[in-house]
Amino acid sequence: MIKLLITGGTIDKCYNELNGELHFPQTHLPEMLEQTRCTLEINSEVLMLKDSLEMTDADRKILQQACAISAEQQLVITHGTDTMVQTAEHLARQPLNKTIVLVGAMLPYKIGGSDALFNLGCALTAVQLLPHGIYITMNGKIFDWDKVHKDTTVGVFK
């Protein structure tokens, strides 16, 4: 059983037709999982839906506690890419003895040409195969949390 903790980020961004801005009316993860034909047992939970630039220490505390109390040993966290590394660092402060994979997207799931489903596939596979620790899967690569940064000039994790 895999725990899927949802925090928002670009994956879940949506166009608001009434005001022309981006917002987070709801998560798309259930719809995404259905599209993948994934038969893994996944226990999803929406912790928050926000741009990762707006994540506070309080949000990260909520996320950390959700990781800590999770009965599952394999956790995937959807997260905005801008502060994903910062959140990973936050989670690493306390020993969790679990395999935790953070993942996001550069383009929202709902926009043509999105990388969201690919990235989700990477994260759900990595979490099944990796030993305990905190990781980030982006751009097809698997990174240890403390050996990665987002190059914001090109929008790529290195």
Next chain:
Amino acid sequence: MIKLLITGGTIDKCYNELNGELHFPQTHLPEMLEQTRCTLEINSEVLMLKDSLEMTDADRKILQQACAISAEQQLVITHGTDTMVQTAEHLARQPLNKTIVLVGAMLPYKIGGSDALFNLGCALTAVQLLPHGIYITMNGKIFDWDKVHKDTTVGVFK
């Protein structure tokens, strides 16, 4: 460096507007890889483009040899799902000392709601993390080649 061997299958199926049938005018893998923002070094090669129900022993021989001569130790093979297990079995007859992951899709990449990108993410991640052997990644799961079959009544690998 990952070797990507392309053989066709549902992933690459396309609608032929002139006669209303499905065909394989070209592979979509380069377009898919671009969409994924994948920064892995991937060496792609199209071996054939066919429905896996039409794969012959000669085709499987070509595939086996491409695996054998590949300088890369990590290989992903795109393949139709109907005979994917049969091909995996064929590849397993000779020791290859490489990590080989077969992957396909239930719905073509070009059709709305496809699982192709998700599955590709699973395969490219699995091939980086698994020991030598032959595997199939479908439905979010990672299978040893000799412990899986496609349940054709529901279209799911078990």
Next chain:
Amino acid sequence: MIKLLITGGTIDKCYNELNGELHFPQTHLPEMLEQTRCTLEINSEVLMLKDSLEMTDADRKILQQACAISAEQQLVITHGTDTMVQTAEHLARQPLNKTIVLVGAMLPYKIGGSDALFNLGCALTAVQLLPHGIYITMNGKIFDWDKVHKDTTVGVFK
């Protein structure tokens, strides 16, 4: 009020994941109309769901009668492109005193890059503006039924 008579054709073709062939499990017109944010009053009716190459004289008789008994003066018919002109000719044999627009698609609605929604927009607009008669809207053009043919070598109506 516009009558929408649905007969199938490429618009409604779908990929059958279980056998890898194209089929017509149901019409997509309600989903399409929802996507268009169309606020016209439209009375939809599925007469049949088939490839127009398989339409019989009996099918055309059913369609003709549906047109004849329709209380609405404005009718749009979705139809496969291969025999669309032939069906229009059939409908023209009896005076209907209505505005009838036939429309189809070169690529199914469910496949990326489809012309289906565009064509539907053309048909629903044309039927509101044209005098009584039988027309075909394809490739952005409005044709009188007796001044058009499908050039099957390039898949374009002329």
Next chain:
Amino acid sequence: MIKLLITGGTIDKCYNELNGELHFPQTHLPEMLEQTRCTLEINSEVLMLKDSLEMTDADRKILQQACAISAEQQLVITHGTDTMVQTAEHLARQPLNKTIVLVGAMLPYKIGGSDALFNLGCALTAVQLLPHGIYITMNGKIFDWDKVHKDTTVGVFK
């Protein structure tokens, strides 16, 4: 020959992966026209690419002059929906003796479930069939410019 004047609006909005905001890097109209398989002769021109809330009187002056000097008698204008009626009113101040149809979208072309292609089909059909005057095509309906407003609470033209 139809003149297509492009001013931006939701149709052309795009997600900027580097900063997570919506922007207008280029118009999608050529790509859209290709997708439609439209064989009409269309002469496209990008006048500006902006959210219609940011259109100034100077912008509307540019648009009006482009309409006035156009050799074509049939003009379609892509425009943001928020001030589309206002721009139509501006254009109506001077007699143009042409058929002008304004059109936009509630959801960008690049976002799944967009109404953009449908609306484009409506506009390109309406402009071929309507007498001289200024019109708006949205939600499948054809409106005289002075008998329509956008109900911003539900995002529908009435």
